[in-house]
Amino acid sequence: MTDLEELREAIKKFTQERDWDQFHNGKDLALALSIEAAELNEAFLWKDAKDVNIGKVKEELADIFNYAILIADKYDLDVKQIVLDKLSWNAEKYPVEKAYGSAMKYNEL
Amino acid sequence: MTDLEELREAIKKFTQERDWDQFHNGKDLALALSIEAAELNEAFLWKDAKDVNIGKVKEELADIFNYAILIADKYDLDVKQIVLDKLSWNAEKYPVEKAYGSAMKYNEL
Amino acid sequence: MTDLEELREAIKKFTQERDWDQFHNGKDLALALSIEAAELNEAFLWKDAKDVNIGKVKEELADIFNYAILIADKYDLDVKQIVLDKLSWNAEKYPVEKAYGSAMKYNEL
Amino acid sequence: MTDLEELREAIKKFTQERDWDQFHNGKDLALALSIEAAELNEAFLWKDAKDVNIGKVKEELADIFNYAILIADKYDLDVKQIVLDKLSWNAEKYPVEKAYGSAMKYNEL
Numbered sequence: 001m002t003d004l005e006e007l008r009e010a011i012k013k014f015t016q017e018r019d020w021d022q023f024h025n026g027k028d029l030a031l032a033l034s035i036e037a038a039e040l041n042e043a044f045l046w047k048d049a050k051d052v053n054i055g056k057v058k059e060e061l062a063d064i065f066n067y068a069i070l071i072a073d074k075y076d077l078d079v080k081q082i083v084l085d086k087l088s089w090n091a092e093k094y095p096v097e098k099a100y101g102s103a104m105k106y107n108e109l
Numbered sequence: 110m111t112d113l114e115e116l117r118e119a120i121k122k123f124t125q126e127r128d129w130d131q132f133h134n135g136k137d138l139a140l141a142l143s144i145e146a147a148e149l150n151e152a153f154l155w156k157d158a159k160d161v162n163i164g165k166v167k168e169e170l171a172d173i174f175n176y177a178i179l180i181a182d183k184y185d186l187d188v189k190q191i192v193l194d195k196l197s198w199n200a201e202k203y204p205v206e207k208a209y210g211s212a213m214k215y216n217e218l
Numbered sequence: 219m220t221d222l223e224e225l226r227e228a229i230k231k232f233t234q235e236r237d238w239d240q241f242h243n244g245k246d247l248a249l250a251l252s253i254e255a256a257e258l259n260e261a262f263l264w265k266d267a268k269d270v271n272i273g274k275v276k277e278e279l280a281d282i283f284n285y286a287i288l289i290a291d292k293y294d295l296d297v298k299q300i301v302l303d304k305l306s307w308n309a310e311k312y313p314v315e316k317a318y319g320s321a322m323k324y325n326e327l
Numbered sequence: 328m329t330d331l332e333e334l335r336e337a338i339k340k341f342t343q344e345r346d347w348d349q350f351h352n353g354k355d356l357a358l359a360l361s362i363e364a365a366e367l368n369e370a371f372l373w374k375d376a377k378d379v380n381i382g383k384v385k386e387e388l389a390d391i392f393n394y395a396i397l398i399a400d401k402y403d404l405d406v407k408q409i410v411l412d413k414l415s416w417n418a419e420k421y422p423v424e425k426a427y428g429s430a431m432k433y434n435e436l
Binding site: 220245258266276287300305309314 | 329330331333334337338341344345346347349350352353354355357358360361364365367368370371375376379381384385386388389390391392393395396398399402404406407409410411412413414416417418421423426427428429430
């Protein structure tokens with residue numbers, strides 16, 4: 001088993017033991033993920049990045065991975081594959097010669 | 110290399126080729142992740158989960174993993190470890206006998 | 219009519235002319251608001267606050283007010299009253315003598 | 328004073344009494360607003376809109392108005408004007424004859 005598969009199985013076991021599948025439609029899972037993303041952002045609110053509480057980052061980031069893996073599982077998406085596919089696509093949208101050192105969106109480059 | 114390490118290396122290579130590390134402080138990475146989470150949510154807006162466009166889910170979820178992996182790398186967090194740690198902690202907050210079949214938060218159980 | 223009532227009536231007229239009430243349940247309205255909030259955040263992504271595009275702030279902030287007013291209307295909430303009530307409550311959670319010059323949350327003060 | 332001006336003055340007074348202006352750059356205000364939007368969304372998580380806790384909606388919506396008004400003030404934006412301007416613009420993007428009864432985005436209509 002790869003490490004991503006291992007995580008998926010651990011998360012699914014946790015969920016099934018609590019009979020939580022009934023709540024886990026894609027829409028609410030995406031909503032839950034965005035709420036965790038907001039909690040991660042809260043760790044940085046009113047401060048410089050360097051002053052963040054790493055323990056909080058660790059915890060909220062874990063929650064984000066948790067829901068992201070559940071969503072991938074819900075839609076039978078292979079995490080490794082979709083990330084590599086997106087990188088290929090982004091490489092076309094952001095060619096090195098245009099995007100080098102620029103934070104602009106592809107449609108502004 | 111594990112799958113997660115492979116993804117991290119591919120993402121870092123992409124970023125370095127474009128000299129984007131300069132923009133990638135933790136605060137903006139967390140902000141970027143929450144924006145991608147909102148784009149994922151947009152795939153479900155005004156509709157039932159079953160009517161979602163899977164291609165859009167795939168794409169936005171990939172972006173979320175991309176930033177989540179960059180944040181983990183920024184803070185030297187081991188993705189597998191933090192997710193398993195959080196599951197252990199959640200198992201204490203949500204014991205099976207109390208949380209079974211309930212969508213309540215741990216502080217309401 | 220107050221300003222807030224005038225805005226509410228203009229927004230409701232716009233919505234009713236398009237028969238959009240059918241989509242405007244509270245859950246999706248809240249989701250729409252958070253997506254607009256993310257678009258506002260995108261105006262600040264990878265940059266200092268001073269470099270923001272004000273036109274984009276103006277547009278996204280308008281969308282946020284639009285949905286916030288629709289949600290208030292959906293639940294028969296008086297915007298002025300709920301904001302003043304929350305200020306009173308916050309005044310108790312954040313007494314001047316403890317909160318002066320501090321960005322900490324009330325439960326950390 | 329209009330009711331929007333009254334709210335703005337009450338919010339600014341609250342902020343100034345606590346010397347919080349120093350934290351209120353546009354980027355962090357927008358971040359704070361999106362965190363409150365996520366808290367509003369949490370009121371709807373794992374449930375139907377009809378089962379929402381209205382007290383929680385009221386409270387989180389008040390926080391959203393609070394930050395939205397602070398952002399408008401920060402950029403000298405007239406709330407009433409920007410909302411009416413956006414409605415006019417949206418009326419062009421979503422003409423009644425095309426948008427009637429449809430939840431599609433303007434670029435898909």
